Amino acid sequence: MDLVRDVLDKRLLDRDDTIIGRVDGLIIEVHGDSQPRVTHLSVGGPAVFARIGNWAASLAKLLGAHWGPKRGAPVRIAWSDIDHFGRNVKLTISCEDTEAMAWEDWIGEHIISRIPGGGSK
Amino acid sequence: MKKILQLALGLLTGIGGFLEIGSITTAAQAGASFGFQLIWAIALGTICLGFLVEMSGRLSAVSKQTVVDALRSRFGFRFYIVVLAIVAAVSFLVLIAELGGIALSLQMLTGVGFPWWVVPVAFFIWVMLWKLKLDLVENGASALGLVTICFVVAAFRLHPHWGSVAHSFVPSLPTDNRAKYGFLAVSILGASITPYLMFFYSSGAVEDEWDESYIPINRFIAGSGMSVGGLFSIAVLIAAALTLRPAGINIEKFEQSALLLTGALPRWGFVLFALSLAFGCLGAALEISLALSYMFAQGLGWNWSENEPAQRDARFSLLYTIMIALAAIPLLFGVDPIQVTMISMALTAASLPFSIVPFLFLMNDKEFCGEHRNGWVSNSVVVIVIVIAFVLSVIAIPLQVMGG
Numbered sequence: 107m108d109l110v111r112d113v114l115d116k117r118l119l120d121r122d123d124t125i126i127g128r129v130d131g132l133i134i135e136v137h138g139d140s141q142p143r144v145t146h147l148s149v150g151g152p153a154v155f156a157r158i159g160n161w162a163a164s165l166a167k168l169l170g171a172h173w174g175p176k177r178g179a180p181v182r183i184a185w186s187d188i189d190h191f192g193r194n195v196k197l198t199i200s201c202e203d204t205e206a207m208a209w210e211d212w213i214g215e216h217i218i219s220r221i222p223g224g225g226s227k
Numbered sequence: 228m229k230k231i232l233q234l235a236l237g238l239l240t241g242i243g244g245f246l247e248i249g250s251i252t253t254a255a256q257a258g259a260s261f262g263f264q265l266i267w268a269i270a271l272g273t274i275c276l277g278f279l280v281e282m283s284g285r286l287s288a289v290s291k292q293t294v295v296d297a298l299r300s301r302f303g304f305r306f307y308i309v310v311l312a313i314v315a316a317v318s319f320l321v322l323i324a325e326l327g328g329i330a331l332s333l334q335m336l337t338g339v340g341f342p343w344w345v346v347p348v349a350f351f352i353w354v355m356l357w358k359l360k361l362d363l364v365e366n367g368a369s370a371l372g373l374v375t376i377c378f379v380v381a382a383f384r385l386h387p388h389w390g391s392v393a394h395s396f397v398p399s400l401p402t403d404n405r406a407k408y409g410f411l412a413v414s415i416l417g418a419s420i421t422p423y424l425m426f427f428y429s430s431g432a433v434e435d436e437w438d439e440s441y442i443p444i445n446r447f448i449a450g451s452g453m454s455v456g457g458l459f460s461i462a463v464l465i466a467a468a469l470t471l472r473p474a475g476i477n478i479e480k481f482e483q484s485a486l487l488l489t490g491a492l493p494r495w496g497f498v499l500f501a502l503s504l505a506f507g508c509l510g511a512a513l514e515i516s517l518a519l520s521y522m523f524a525q526g527l528g529w530n531w532s533e534n535e536p537a538q539r540d541a542r543f544s545l546l547y548t549i550m551i552a553l554a555a556i557p558l559l560f561g562v563d564p565i566q567v568t569m570i571s572m573a574l575t576a577a578s579l580p581f582s583i584v585p586f587l588f589l590m591n592d593k594e595f596c597g598e599h600r601n602g603w604v605s606n607s608v609v610v611i612v613i614v615i616a617f618v619l620s621v622i623a624i625p626l627q628v629m630g631g
Contacts, residue, residue: 115303117296117528128299128528154527157304193292193300210529214541224537224544227360 107191109144117194118149118183118206126206129195130154133182146182147195149206153180175212181205233435234444236366241452242459243372244365247511248328249321249418250460251504252568255478255487257411258467260404263387266395266461268412272419273457275612278605279583281449282590283425287432288441290595294429295525297589306585307526313581315522318423320571322515322554326352327564328508331481335501342561349555352512356547361434361533364517368510375459375507377499381491382462385469392465406630409623414569416616417576419460422583423518430521434534442599466491479565520546573627577620579613 107113109132118126131153133146155166170176181204189196201207218224257265283294290297299307329348330341355364401408437445470490471478478484481504489496517533520543524531530540537544558564587609590601 110303115299115307117300125528125530128526130304149528154304158308193290210541213545214538217545218537218541221357221537221548223358227358227534227536 112191113147113195116191118147119194119196120201121189121196121198122200124201126197126201126204127181130157144185146184147188149181149183149204150209151180175205175208181208230441230444234448236362236369237444237448238452238455239373240365240369241448242455243369243375244507244510244514245453245456246372246375246378246459246463246503246507248324248504248508248564248568249414249421249511249572251328251463251507252478252565253411253414253418253572254460254463255467255471255484256569257415258464258469259471259477259484260411261401261408262468262472263391263395263465264399264401265408265411265415266392266464267398268415269419269457269460269464270396271612271615272416273453273460275416275609276420276424276457277449277453278608279420279425279586280428280453281446282586282601282605282609283429284432284437284445284449285442285599286589286596287429288437288439288445289597289599291433291438292595293433293521293525294426294586294589295522297595298585299526301589301592301595302585310581310585311522311526313578314422314426315519317571317575317578318515318519318522319550319554320567320574321421321423322512322519322550323557323562324564324568324571325508325512325515326551326554327558327562327567329505329512330558331564332501332505332508335481335485335504336498341564342559345555345558349551352509352516353548353551355513356516356533356551357537357544361431361517364513364533365431365510368506368513371506372510374499375503377488377492377495377503378459378462378466381488381496382465384491385466387465387469392461406623406626409619410573410627413576413616413620413623414572416612416619417572417574417579419457420579420583420612420616421575422579423515425586426521427514427518430517430525430531430533434532439599463487481565516547516551519550520544573620573624576616577624580617583609583613 114129114132116129118129120126127149129147130150131148132144133148134142135145136142151166151170152163155162183197183204187197187199189198254269286297287293292300298310326345326348327341330344333344333348334341466487470486471484474486476483476486485497485500488500492499521531523546524540524543529542531543532540587606589595591606593600
């Protein structure tokens with residue numbers, strides 16, 4: 107498997123096929139002399155901002171500290187929660203089990219639901 | 228049965244949704260300044276657009292992904308973000324122009340200055356996206372856009388010399404005013420080849436769950452929809468050449484350029500011109516607002532269905548809300564929509580290599596298009612037109628800027 111070609115930037119689907127983001131980064135552990143091991147996928151900020159540049163990461167950190175869902179750690183998904191790879195990366199877990207939708211939920215709750223008519227079409 | 232309906236609706240979108248402020252303004256200016264001579268540019272741009280729209284539908288039918296999805300997956304984040312920045316910036320300018328076009332048409336109909344119309348117009352567009360499903364938004368606007376057929380009627384009633392019209396499909400250079408001629412050719416190409424349309428169309432294909440069985444229908448919709456649309460643009464140019472040019476009117480105020488229709492349709496021409504502008508721009512403004520949101524949402528992995536209530540795809544809905552609001556601001560301060568149009572059309576042409584070349588790589592990639600990859604004909608047509616548009620824009624835009 108080629109990590110950059112087959113995993114990085116692919117769309118992430120949870121077990122119910124909800125789009126929960128894209129693979130914005132890979133977390134690799136290195137222990138002493140043993141082979142490096144991919145342990146997690148990272149989703150959304152700050153991984154995604156770091157890929158634009160350090161300035162974007164700092165800016166996002168600054169804004170995130172004052173505004174938004176204020177989730178604790180960056181969203182990571184364990185390699186063992188991956189079901190299979192293909193056009194998308196399919197997971198065995200539900201989006202509820204992660205904080206990947208924190209922004210979607212926060213914007214929905216704090217902004218969209220306060221505008222009339224956002225709940226139906 | 229479902230496919231026949233989709234075929235009809237696809238044609239409706241191609242025809243009723245083709246003319247907007249960019250194609251009307253550039254074609255009218257070309258006709259007013261150079262007679263029939265620039266018809267070749269419309270033909271060239273429309274052919275290229277037809278190929279590109281067909282490709283984006285085919286990509287989505289085969290790979291079940293939108294163009295933006297595929298761009299990010301194939302080229303990675305850093306590349307995607309550069310393409311996104313360029314295409315989004317240009318498309319945003321076009322959105323300003325389309326909002327301005329609707330506001331201008333209301334100014335024509337009521338006499339109340341266009342800045343007063345900007346807020347109600349922006350609100351109306353936003354409500355349509357907020358409350359209506361994709362099919363209704365798309366087909367409703369396109370059905371209203373059918374009023375633009377009045378340009379075709381006008382062109383026929385003015386009895387152009389069809390021999391000279393046919394002759395103008397072959398490019399030629401004017402004896403003087405070449406800088407302006409080049410700039411208009413670039414603007415026409417930019418007005419015809421609109422990358423946002425590809426993103427919009429491929430998102431629609433994914434929402435409608437196209438599969439490979441849609442490839443023939445897609446080809447027919449793209450081919451015939453775009454060519455009839457292109458004929459509408461040519462009709463605008465012909466009408467302008469036969470009415471505005473003899474009167475010495477250059478399209479700086481739409482009130483004057485309504486003569487384009489009043490010459491052939493004295494009673495209803497003025498109202499029809501305003502309505503064509505309003506409905507044409509309405510369809511385009513809706514498409515661009517959605518396309519802008521699709522570009523971000525699909526690339527970043529957000530939910531993005533226009534068929535879901537706003538609550539279900541909060542980030543996507545917030546994005547078009549912000550875009551429409553931002554686009555209204557410069558118009559409130561009286562920025563001239565026709566100038567924004569001319570600038571944004573030329574910039575679209577200059578930006579084409581950045582949006583189209585990566586797309587062509589996708590269309591030749593086995594992983595995305597399998598056995599339905601591009602053949603040499605479609606590759607060559609698009610590459611040739613993009614190169615022409617880019618070279619012309621690199622020459623003509625600086626000349627236009629320096630010449631004022």
